[in-house]
Amino acid sequence: MGTRSLSWLGFRARPAVTPATRSLRGLDWLNFFVANFQTGFGPFISVYLTGVGWTQGAIGVALSAGTVAGMVTQVPGGAVVDAVRSKRAVAAAAIIAIMASALLISLWPALLPITLAEILHSFASSILGPAIAALSLALVGRRALGERLGRNARYLAIGNAFAASLMGTFGFYVGDRSVFLLTAALGLPALAALEIIGQAPAARPKPAPVTACAEAKRAPRSWRFLKDPGLLAYSACACLFQVANAAMLPIAAGMVTKRAGSEAQLVIAACIVAPQLVTAVISPWAGRVAEAWGRRPILLLGFGVLPIRGVLFAGITDPYVMIAIQLLDGLSAAALGVLSPLIVADITRDSGYYTTALGIVGLAVGGGATLSTAAAGLIADHFGAATTFLSLAAVGLCAIALVITLMPETKPPSSANT
């Protein structure tokens, strides 16, 4: 493995290469340990707050604050990462902020602290994701970015599966509060991984290959990327994809709870964990193919399985078959997880606004997800789950049409990519 990733780095026959390998390993572990930062703060927080005697109305207020903050902070979060020179420092600050919000939630479950913790977590998340993408770009350069993002997505997926299993177990056997203490505790190895990454660039030889990052530092920053039709097109595609995608798992899980007996929790756990394993397996492949063939084939694969998933969910009621259908979600997650940071890197090039543009895509994705759960909830109330799944599948088809008609191939010609 080591030699191959080095050849990607462009280090030819250079023996003193351990620091670079070390920092790439560090990046692997960073992705693994930050995966748990989303698990506890999602739907689980309403379980926790219910357990400490919160009313449903108050829980709704705290969760809405988190949702709104999650969207509002996307673009500013990305801009912060662009503005700060040390991506490592900004990532460390975000990790510490998320640890602090997890501790706040576990120790002080009152309305104001919980709302503040949700907002703090949202802002830190809006910084952490782009910061990791920027770190990856700085470490491997633009030419090897697809491969690297594939690895990021793999370790993120393994971390997600690990975190969901661990936190589910802790929540069940120890108590809900332990889930947040665990989240805070897992920030420590994430910081350690960040420390490992950090030692490499200093040890890197000075005449390093000219990376996108190095160019970006020198070239004047320009907002021209905003006029790039690719960014708008990809934001629209990603938004529409999330409108079709985000509500599918919650509604399917609701069906499982309704149809399955006491094993419902385990079936839902499998519906969450199993697709992560698929993502872990195929993400590096998706990254390589995106570099070799282009972004559109992978994009179409990821978007293409979504309507199939919707139609299958609409027709199939057996809880165990639903786990198999959820495996398709792993394909979509791998494609989107690799391609979002890759396509945005293609588009922003030397503008110096890589993570700001990532924030714009993040805003589109977040808006799509919020719209998805709201609209699907309404449709499910009035017309039932099957109609809801078919409607989501129809939106998924529209997303595919959008990719085919609007989305250009953003892969730079390999000869011109120096």
Next chain:
Amino acid sequence: MANLWPRGASAVIAILAWWTVALAQAPSTTTPEEPTAPSAMNGASLDYFPRDHLFRVLGREVVSAKGEGMGRIVDVLFDEKGQPHAAVIDFGGFLGVGSRKIAISWSALRFDLGEKKNIIALDIGREQLKAAPEYKYTESDKPIPVVAQPQPQVTPRDTASDPGR
């Protein structure tokens, strides 16, 4: 920028983490105040009850007749006289995904609190709840579906033979 995260700071964080865990798990050892003289209440009376006489129900777990966990009480619905009529119980879900709220008649719950037992049992099986409509917190104009037992008095032996688990 050489050492972003000095070792001392890690140790402090570790100690803080340990302390917070200990704090979270430590039982409250403060003793309640002794009853004060009624005169301090300006005429209103003040009574003290032992901890095992009064109970909060929001967030409490509901178990099946066999003692398996089924869900949690997330809300209580009262009638116009102020009597509790139904408990909204959140069933199922993993880490909050896929949970389902159903309003259950208050009479279907058996309370056995106090004496360190702390049991709220539900005499309706999972199989019977499968077809039950979900309770929606936000809907204002629709009638509220409340699941009750077929007969008001069901002996525990009947529910134990429920085909569901």
